[in-house]
Amino acid sequence: MPKSLPVKLPERLHLANLPTPLQSLDRVSELYSFPFNGPKIWVKRDDLTESGMSGNKLRKLEFVTAEALRRDCDTLITCGGIQSNHCRTTALVGARLGLKVHLLLRGESDVAVDGNLLLDHLAGAEITIYPRSEYAGNLSRIFTQWREEYLARGRRPFGIPTGASDGLGIWGYLAAARELIEDCNTLGFEPEHIVCATGSGGTQAGLTLGCRLLQVKAGVTGYAVCDDAGYFQDKVREDIRHWKGLTGNDIDLKSLKVHVNAKHIGPGYGEADPAIYQTISEVAKLEGLLLDPVYTGKAFHGLLQDLSNGKYVGCHNLIFVHTGGQFALFPHRQNFPFQRV
Structure with a gap:
């Protein structure tokens, strides 16, 4: 059995407490x-x-946010459900790294601010909630819209797909x-x-x-x-x-x-x-x-x-x-x- 992966890992940030038990x-x-x-x-x-x-999303974001910083980006845009673990983790990672985070969430705007959504707000993320029908059929367009919006503001956005997957x-x-x-x-x-x-x-x-x-x-x-x-x-x-x-x-x-x-x-x-x-x-x-x-x-x-x-x-x-x-x-x-x- 190889002692290490037969591929070289790219640059990463060390955000997680590893190894986990x-x-x-x-x-x-x-x-x-x-x-x-x-x-x-x-x-x-x-x-x-x-x-x-x-959670698992932090392992992924160690590599994703390293790439965002390598590209000198200052804004992370990502997406998920109202109670997305990935969005909550991205919001907190962004706060830790001094990056703006914009979350594009799927759900109802009148939902209770609880669980992961509460932590999104506490971390200072900007949040836009879309009805399920609009989100499902237009996510790519929504990402493009916000990317262009941030570029117009003079910011440098980095898009992260659902779950950083x-x-x-x-x-x-x-x-x-x-x-x-x-x-x-x-x-x-x-x-x-x-x-x-x-x-x-x-x-x-x-x-x-x-x-x-x-x-x-x-x-x-x-x-x-x-x-x-x-x-x-x-x-x-x-x-x-x-x-x-x-x-x-x-x-x-x-x-x-x-x-x-x-x-x-x-x-x-x-x-x-x-x-x-x-x-x-x-x-x-x-x-x-x-x-x-x-x-x-x-x-x-x-x-x-x-x-x-x-x-x-x-x-x-x-x-x-x-x-x-x-x-x-x-x-x-x-x-x-x-x-x-």
Whole structure:
């Protein structure tokens, strides 16, 4: 196994607290995996990359914002849902670096200022909210409009796609794949499978490409939180193709295996059914681990269902990459099955 990635990492900013811990989930494994001859479950705690900037997006933004600064940009423009973890992280990173941040958000303008949206405001980001129909059909035009607006003001804007998921952001989880395999080597095992939530595809793309470059046998599965399996199979390959074009590195995309489980999306993006909230509550009680109803809660619930159905029989060690998102718990507070006195 290579001791390092066989590609040179580009310039990055060191914003995250790395390496993040790799922890075993003994009680969850005992309850959901071992009775079905399943694997020991581990969690890579990328929810601990930082405090307010926590989550997987910070790893990507280390490379993205380094490129923005290299180009002498002074304004970051990005997009996402009202409760976007990526937008919240970008807002806080921009504040830390002294950059203006403009967030283009999808949703309703009268929504409560809570969770990630509250942190966007606290970080001083400029926020423009678009109805879902306008956002979905015109995002490229909206980006262009604001880029031209900032250029006209004499500013130097840098656009970041949804989730910082492209050939530049992918570097965050190429580096994370190396870190994760080093964790496993230190603990004396090689994982057979790595799973994560997939919502914009970049984290899954980085892990998939990283495992290929590191020549490890671990399969990578993204549990989709929106769209469908075909969409993410195409999106992962698109991000890797973009990376290939930016770097000149040769990757055989046809032979690349992209595994997506889209059976546990529920009502749609940002929405969850009661079983998801129950899983989030149970995992918090069993392990003191906080999941969220948009990303990690859905993915972990799907994983538990698959374990119970024998999907990972014969696998010895499985790693769940916790991509953060706990601030999204608060706008969903009314959905949790508490006993109220």
